[in-house]
Amino acid sequence: xTTLQQIDLQCPICENxxxxxxxxxxxxxxxxxxxxxxxxxxxxPLPYLIHTCSRCGYSGSERDFTEDxxxxxVLKERVWNELAPAIxxxxxSGSEKYEAAAKVADWQGxxxxxxADLLLRAAWCCVDEGxxxxxxxxxxxxxxxxxxxxxxxxxxxxxERAVLTYLVGELWRRVGDAKLAAEWFNRVASxxxxxxxxxWVIDAARQQRDCPREWFG
Numbered sequence: 001x002t003t004l005q006q007i008d009l010q011c012p013i014c015e016n017x018x019x020x021x022x023x024x025x026x027x028x029x030x031x032x033x034x035x036x037x038x039x040x041x042x043x044x045p046l047p048y049l050i051h052t053c054s055r056c057g058y059s060g061s062e063r064d065f066t067e068d069x070x071x072x073x074v075l076k077e078r079v080w081n082e083l084a085p086a087i088x089x090x091x092x093s094g095s096e097k098y099e100a101a102a103k104v105a106d107w108q109g110x111x112x113x114x115x116a117d118l119l120l121r122a123a124w125c126c127v128d129e130g131x132x133x134x135x136x137x138x139x140x141x142x143x144x145x146x147x148x149x150x151x152x153x154x155x156x157x158x159x160e161r162a163v164l165t166y167l168v169g170e171l172w173r174r175v176g177d178a179k180l181a182a183e184w185f186n187r188v189a190s191x192x193x194x195x196x197x198x199x200w201v202i203d204a205a206r207q208q209r210d211c212p213r214e215w216f217g
Contacts, residue, residue, distance in 0.1 A: 001027065001040075001041050001043070002023060002025070002026040002027075002040050002041075002042055002043040002044065002045045002048075003024040003025045004021045004023060004024060004043070005022055005024050006020070006021060006022075007019065007020055007062065009051055009053075009062070010065060011056060011065065012058070012064075012065060012067075012069040012071045013053065013058040013071060013076050013079050013080075016053055016054065018053060018054045020048075020051040021048050022048055022049075022051070022062060023048045023049055026040045026045040027041055034170055034208060034213070034214060035120075035167065035170050035174060037124045037127065046094055046098075046121055046124055046128075047094030047097060049061065049121075050094075050097040050098055050101050050121075051064075051065060052087075052092050052097050052100060054087065055084075055087065056079050056080060056084045056087065057079060057084050057085075057086055057092075058079050058083065058100075058104060059083070059097050059098075059100035059101040059104055060101050060104055060105075061101075064101075064104075072108075074107070075107050075108060078107050079104070082103065083100050083103065083104075086100075093125065094122075094125035095122045095123075095125035095126045095129060095134060095138065096122075097125075098119070098121045098125060099118075099119070099122050099138070101118050102115050102118035102119050102141075105118060111149065111155060112146070112148040112149040112152065113149040113156060113164075115145050116146040116148075116149060117142075119141045119145060120138070120142040120146075120167075120171075122134075122142075123135050123142060126138060136174075136175050136176075139175050140171075140175055143168050143172055143175070146164055146167060146168050146171070147168060149164070150164060150165065150168070158193055159193050159194070159198075161191040161193075162188050162189075162191035162193070162198055162201050162202075163198075165184055165191045165205075166184070166185065166188050166201050166204055166205045166208075168184045169181045169182070169183075169184030169185040169187075169205060169208065169209070170208055172184060173208055173212060181208070181209070182209050185205040185206070185208060185209040186209070188201060188202055188205035189202050
């Protein structure tokens with residue numbers, strides 16, 4: 001089960017002090033979905049790994065609310081102009097937290113891989129929220145960002161490229177673009193650096209291209 005605790009945070013944008021819930025411990029069950037979405041027993045931990053300021057909407061992990069947070073005048077302006085208005089409309093869902101965190105990371109100029117990971121988690125939250133259209137929206141955005149990371153020479157470690165290439169294919173498959181998904185799945189083998197340890201990703205790409213299934217073993 002997932003165990004939560006209350007934590008006190010101070011926003012580096014507006015200096016608002018607020019309380020949030022954070023994950024103390026969690027456990028998974030039933031393996032991972034084919035897009036690496038790991039499930040937990042009981043309360044799902046994802047929405048509690050990102051925190052959102054209740055005043056301005058600035059969002060990020062717990063460390064993003066410390067003195068080490070990268071806060072520039074431009075970032076402050078964008079948070080107030082683009083994130084703060086949404087706070088006034090009511091409670092923020094898990095997917096909205098990750099979307100806001102992805103925007104903040106992008107505005108800070110962080111690596112596309114990091115932004116893509118946040119967008120992928122927004123899509124995972126949408127699964128639990130039952131919002132199919134938003135899920136597809138975030139899967140597309142995550143796929144584009146992972147693609148951007150893969151195009152960068154230093155964006156993805158060499159031994160991770162095959163897995164991310166597979167993941168982009170799986171994201172497009174779940175969106176419903178079978179042709180584009182197949183193109184990505186077909187690239188996986190060429191990105192493998194160790195056929196012995198990475199045979200599983202070659203097999204997964206072939207499986208999802210030819211006869212898709214939902215769960216890894």
